[in-house]
Amino acid sequence: MLNSALIHQLRAIVGDRYFRDDKEALIAHSYDGTPMLQALPDGVVYPENTGQVAEIMKLLAACKVPLVSRGSGSNLCGGTVPVEGGVVMVMHRMNRILEIDQENLTAVVQPGVITAEFIEHIESFGLFYPPDPGSMRISTIGGNIAECSGGLRGLKYGTTKDYVIGLEAVLANGVIIRTGGKLMKDVAGYDLTKLLIGSEGTLAIITEATLKLVPPPKSKKTMLAMYRDLYGAARTVSRIIESRIIPATLEFMDNPTIRVVDDFAKLGLPLDMEAILLIEQDGDPETVERDIERIRQICELEQADRVEVAATREEAEKLLTARRSAFTALARLRPTTILEDATVPRSKIADMVLRINEIARKHNVTIATFGHAGDGNLHPTATTDARDHEEIERVERAFEDIFEAAIELGGTITGEHGVGLVKAPYLEWKVGTAGIELMKGIKRAFDPDNLLNPGKMFAKETRKRVVIDHG
Amino acid sequence: MLNSALIHQLRAIVGDRYFRDDKEALIAHSYDGTPMLQALPDGVVYPENTGQVAEIMKLLAACKVPLVSRGSGSNLCGGTVPVEGGVVMVMHRMNRILEIDQENLTAVVQPGVITAEFIEHIESFGLFYPPDPGSMRISTIGGNIAECSGGLRGLKYGTTKDYVIGLEAVLANGVIIRTGGKLMKDVAGYDLTKLLIGSEGTLAIITEATLKLVPPPKSKKTMLAMYRDLYGAARTVSRIIESRIIPATLEFMDNPTIRVVDDFAKLGLPLDMEAILLIEQDGDPETVERDIERIRQICELEQADRVEVAATREEAEKLLTARRSAFTALARLRPTTILEDATVPRSKIADMVLRINEIARKHNVTIATFGHAGDGNLHPTATTDARDHEEIERVERAFEDIFEAAIELGGTITGEHGVGLVKAPYLEWKVGTAGIELMKGIKRAFDPDNLLNPGKMFAKETRKRVVIDHG
Numbered sequence: 032m033l034n035s036a037l038i039h040q041l042r043a044i045v046g047d048r049y050f051r052d053d054k055e056a057l058i059a060h061s062y063d064g065t066p067m068l069q070a071l072p073d074g075v076v077y078p079e080n081t082g083q084v085a086e087i088m089k090l091l092a093a094c095k096v097p098l099v100s101r102g103s104g105s106n107l108c109g110g111t112v113p114v115e116g117g118v119v120m121v122m123h124r125m126n127r128i129l130e131i132d133q134e135n136l137t138a139v140v141q142p143g144v145i146t147a148e149f150i151e152h153i154e155s156f157g158l159f160y161p162p163d164p165g166s167m168r169i170s171t172i173g174g175n176i177a178e179c180s181g182g183l184r185g186l187k188y189g190t191t192k193d194y195v196i197g198l199e200a201v202l203a204n205g206v207i208i209r210t211g212g213k214l215m216k217d218v219a220g221y222d223l224t225k226l227l228i229g230s231e232g233t234l235a236i237i238t239e240a241t242l243k244l245v246p247p248p249k250s251k252k253t254m255l256a257m258y259r260d261l262y263g264a265a266r267t268v269s270r271i272i273e274s275r276i277i278p279a280t281l282e283f284m285d286n287p288t289i290r291v292v293d294d295f296a297k298l299g300l301p302l303d304m305e306a307i308l309l310i311e312q313d314g315d316p317e318t319v320e321r322d323i324e325r326i327r328q329i330c331e332l333e334q335a336d337r338v339e340v341a342a343t344r345e346e347a348e349k350l351l352t353a354r355r356s357a358f359t360a361l362a363r364l365r366p367t368t369i370l371e372d373a374t375v376p377r378s379k380i381a382d383m384v385l386r387i388n389e390i391a392r393k394h395n396v397t398i399a400t401f402g403h404a405g406d407g408n409l410h411p412t413a414t415t416d417a418r419d420h421e422e423i424e425r426v427e428r429a430f431e432d433i434f435e436a437a438i439e440l441g442g443t444i445t446g447e448h449g450v451g452l453v454k455a456p457y458l459e460w461k462v463g464t465a466g467i468e469l470m471k472g473i474k475r476a477f478d479p480d481n482l483l484n485p486g487k488m489f490a491k492e493t494r495k496r497v498v499i500d501h502g
Numbered sequence: 503m504l505n506s507a508l509i510h511q512l513r514a515i516v517g518d519r520y521f522r523d524d525k526e527a528l529i530a531h532s533y534d535g536t537p538m539l540q541a542l543p544d545g546v547v548y549p550e551n552t553g554q555v556a557e558i559m560k561l562l563a564a565c566k567v568p569l570v571s572r573g574s575g576s577n578l579c580g581g582t583v584p585v586e587g588g589v590v591m592v593m594h595r596m597n598r599i600l601e602i603d604q605e606n607l608t609a610v611v612q613p614g615v616i617t618a619e620f621i622e623h624i625e626s627f628g629l630f631y632p633p634d635p636g637s638m639r640i641s642t643i644g645g646n647i648a649e650c651s652g653g654l655r656g657l658k659y660g661t662t663k664d665y666v667i668g669l670e671a672v673l674a675n676g677v678i679i680r681t682g683g684k685l686m687k688d689v690a691g692y693d694l695t696k697l698l699i700g701s702e703g704t705l706a707i708i709t710e711a712t713l714k715l716v717p718p719p720k721s722k723k724t725m726l727a728m729y730r731d732l733y734g735a736a737r738t739v740s741r742i743i744e745s746r747i748i749p750a751t752l753e754f755m756d757n758p759t760i761r762v763v764d765d766f767a768k769l770g771l772p773l774d775m776e777a778i779l780l781i782e783q784d785g786d787p788e789t790v791e792r793d794i795e796r797i798r799q800i801c802e803l804e805q806a807d808r809v810e811v812a813a814t815r816e817e818a819e820k821l822l823t824a825r826r827s828a829f830t831a832l833a834r835l836r837p838t839t840i841l842e843d844a845t846v847p848r849s850k851i852a853d854m855v856l857r858i859n860e861i862a863r864k865h866n867v868t869i870a871t872f873g874h875a876g877d878g879n880l881h882p883t884a885t886t887d888a889r890d891h892e893e894i895e896r897v898e899r900a901f902e903d904i905f906e907a908a909i910e911l912g913g914t915i916t917g918e919h920g921v922g923l924v925k926a927p928y929l930e931w932k933v934g935t936a937g938i939e940l941m942k943g944i945k946r947a948f949d950p951d952n953l954l955n956p957g958k959m960f961a962k963e964t965r966k967r968v969v970i971d972h973g
Contacts, residue, residue, distance in 0.1 A: 135849050158746075220959060223940060275717035458690055465673065469694060470691050472947025
C-alpha cells in the first residue's frame with residue numbers, strides 16, 4: 032500500500048489522470064504475456080517525459096518503494112509482473128519518434144514507440160531496422176531493449192543489442208544518465224549501453240534510445256523445405272552455413288507444430304513430415320537468386336521431400352504464414368500455452384529437438400517445437416491447462432530437463448526472452464555462482480536499495496540440477 | 503618490490519624461466535605503444551594456461567599485489583603501463599588457436615594469438631574475421647578484446663565487440679568464469695561478455711575467447727577520390743551513406759597527411775588537395791560494381807578533382823598504401839608522434855577537421871589528421887618532441903581542446919584506442935559524474951581491492967573543462 036502523501040506527490044508530478052490505484056488499473060498491470068503469473072501493484076503511473084520519470088524515482092527512492100517499468104508487457108519471462116508490489120510505470124505516453132537522421136542513419140525514439148510502427152515509419156524513409164520479435168505489433172522498443180529481443184531476421188542481422196548505440200536512462204536514485212550517442216564507435220569506459228540492453232528493467236529506466244538503421248535489402252526470396260528425416264533438416268541448416276551463406280531467415284517447425292499449424296491455417300502442409308524449414312534470403316537480386324538456388328540444391332542433397340520457392344510476394348506471404356501462425360495455432364489447442372526459449376549452438380539443433388521429444392515423453396506432456404534454427408534458438412512450446420496442477424508440475428519438470436539439456440549441449444536457458452521471474456532459478460546453471468555474484472554486484476552498483484524490478488533475474492534459491500535419465 | 507617468498511611461489515607456478523625480475527625484463531615491460539609513458543613493474547610473469555593464471559591471481563590477491571595483463575602492448579592509451587608497479591602478466595605463451603568450428607562459424611582462441619596470424623589462418627579455411635586494427639601484425643586478439651579494437655573495415659563490419667561471443671576469464675580473486683558461448687543469442691543475465699570487451703584489463707584477465715566468423719566477401723574494389731574542398735570530401739561521405747551504400751572502408755586523409763605520405767611512399771599524390779578519400783567496397787561482384795560506380799558519381803557530383811578506381815589488385819594495393827603508411831610517414835617527421843582518437847557522428851567530420859586545424863593553429867602545434875571517415879573516427883596526429891617540455895605542454899592543451907570539440911559535436915574522447923592512462927582525466931566529460939560512479943561500482947564488483955590494472959580508466963582528478971576560444 033502506498034501512503035496517501037506519496038500518492039499525492041505522484042499525482043502532483045504526472046497529473047491526476049496519470050496516476051491510478053483503482054482496482055481495474057491494478058489488475059490490468061498485475062500480469063504480462065507470461066502464463067500463470069500475477070501480482071498486484073500498489074499503483075500505476077504514466078509519465079510523459081524523462082523529467083517526470085526522474086522526479087518519480089527520486090520520490091520512490093526516498094520512500095524505498097519498488098518500481099517496475101514496462102511497455103506493453105508482452106514479455107514471456109514474467110519480466111514485468113510486480114512481484115514485490117510497489118508502482119508500475121507504463122511508458123506508453125513516451126511514444127514519440129524524436130528524430131530520423133538520414134546522414135548518420137540513426138533514429139532517436141522514446142521507449143513507448145510500438146516496434147512495428149517504428150519499423151513501418153522508417154521503411155517509409157527507405158531505411159531498415161531488423162529486430163522483429165514475434166510480438167512486434169504490440170511490443171515497444173523500450174521493452175525490446177529491456178529484453179534484448181530477437182526475431183526472425185536475427186540470423187543475418189543480429190538482435191536488438193546490435194542496433195542500440197545510445198541510451199538515456201533514469202537511475203534508481205532519479206539521476207539521468209546518457210550513454211553512447213550517434214557514434215559507430217565509442218570505447219570511453221565500460222560499455223553501459225550494452226549492459227543496459229537486456230537488463231530487464233533491473234538497472235535503470237530507459238527513457239530514450241538512439242538506434243542504428245541500415246540500408247534495406249533490395250530484394251527477397253522465400254522458400255519452404257519439408258523433410259521426413261529430422262536430421263536431414265538439421266544437416267541442411269549446418270550445410271547452408273558451412274557453404275558460407277547466411278540467410279536472412281532460417282526457421283524450423285517440427286511435426287507436432289506442422290499438424291497444428293495446418294489445422295489452423297489450412298495451408299495444405301504434408302502432415303507426415305518430421306520437419307519444415309522456412310528459408311528467406313535478401314540482398315541484391317543476383318545474390319538472392321544465387322543463394323536460393325544453392326540452398327535449394329542443399330535441401331535436395333539432404334533428401335528434402337518437397338522444396339517450394341515462392342514465385343511471388345503473395346506466395347511468399349503464404350509460406351511465411353505457416354511459421355508466423357505457429358504460436359497462435361498452438362495456443363488454440365488447450366487453455367494454457369507455455370513458450371520456452373532454450374538455445375544451443377546451431378550444430379546441435381537436431382540433438383536438442385530429439386532431447387525435447389524424449390523429455391516430453393518422459394513427463395507425459397505435449398510439447399511442439401519451432402524456432403530460429405539458424406540461431407539454434409528453439410521455442411519448445413507446451414500446451415497444457417493451468418488449472419491442472421499435477422500436469423503443470425510435469426510441464427515444469429519437463430522444462431527443467433530441457434534447460435539442463437540445452438546447457439549440456441553448450442547452450443543457454445534463454446536466447447531472446449530473458450530471465451525475469453521464470454528462469455531466475457536456473458540462471459546459475461548457465462553463468463555459475465561467480466557469474467551470479469558479479470551480476471549482483473553490478474545490480475548493487477546501479478540500484479543499491481533493490482528498487483528497480485525487484486525479484487527478477489536473481490532467484491532466492493537456485494534450482495538443484497538433477498541428472499537427466501536418458502534411459 | 504615483491505618479497506622473496508612471493509617470487510618463490512610465482513616461480514613454482516610457472517617455472518623459473520617464466521618469472522623474471524631482471525632489469526632487462528622490467529624495462530622491456532615498463533612502456534607500451536604510447537609515447538612518453540613509463541613505469542617499472544616489480545616482476546614479469548608468462549603463464550602457460552588458465553590454471554596458472556588463476557593460481558597467480560590467488561597468490562597476488564592474498565598479498566594485494568597489482569597485476570597488469572598484456573599482449574604485445576601496442577595500445578596507444580598507456581593501457582599496459584604498470585603505473586602502480588606490481589606484476590606484468592604477458593599472455594604470449596597462451597597463443598594457440600584451439601578450434602575452428604565450420605558448422606557454427608566460430609573459432610576458439612587463446613588471448614596471445616597475433617591478430618594478423620589468426621586472420622590468415624581462418625582465411626585459409628575460406629572464412630573471415632573483420633576486425634583489422636592498424637597494429638594487427640603485432641597486436642594480440644586478447645589485446646584487441648581489452649581495447650575493443652576497430653580498424654579499416656569497421657564501417658561495414660563493426661569492431662571487436664561484434665565478433666566476441668564468449669569468454670573465459672580469471673577474476674582478481676583467481677576464480678575462473680565463462681561467459682556466452684558458441685551461441686548467436688544468449689540473454690541469460692547481464693551481458694558480461696560485452697562488458698569485458700573494452701574493459702582494458704581492469705575487470706578480469708581474458709584467458710580464452712570464442713569468436714564469431716563470417717563468410718568472406720567474394721570480391722572487392724578500391725578507389726581514391728581527391729578534393730580541393732574539405733567539405734566536398736565530407737559531403738561525399740554523408741552522400742554515400744545517405745544513398746544507402748555502406749562501403750567496407752571509407753578513409754580520410756587531410757592535406758598535411760597527404761604531403762607527408764607522398765614524401766614517404768612516393769605515390770605521386772597531388773599535394774594541393776585538401777582531402778583524399780580511400781573507398782573500398784566488397785561483396786558479390788555485381789553489387790561491388792554497382793556501388794563503386796554510384797560512389798564514383800557521388801564523388802564527381804561533390805567536385806572531386808580526381809577519382810581513381812583500381813583496375814587490378816596491385817593498383818588497389820598501391821592506393822591502400824597511401825592510407826596504411828600515414829602513421830609511419832608521420833612518425834618519421836619528428837622524434838615523438840602522438841596519435842589521438844576523437845570520434846564524432848559521421849555528419850560532423852568536416853566540422854571536426856576544421857576545429858582540429860583551428861586548435862592546432864591556436865596552440866602553434868603541427869597536427870595532421872587521417873582516419874575512418876565513415877565511422878567519424880578521426881586520428882589527429884601531432885608530430886612533436888618529447889624533450890621539448892614547452893611544446894609538449896602546448897600539444898597536450900591542443901588535444902584537450904580537441905576532446906572538448908569532439909564532445910561538443912556529439913562525439914566521444916575515444917573511438918577505438920581506449921581510455922587507459924592518457925584519457926582517464928577526460929572520461930567524465932563524456933560519461934558524466936553518474937557514469938563514472940556506475941563504472942567505479944562495476945569495477946568494485948569485479949575487483950574490490952583494485953588489483954587489476956590499477957590507475958587506468960579512472961583518474962584521480964578529472965580535468966577541468968575550459969571554454970574553447972573559437973575567435
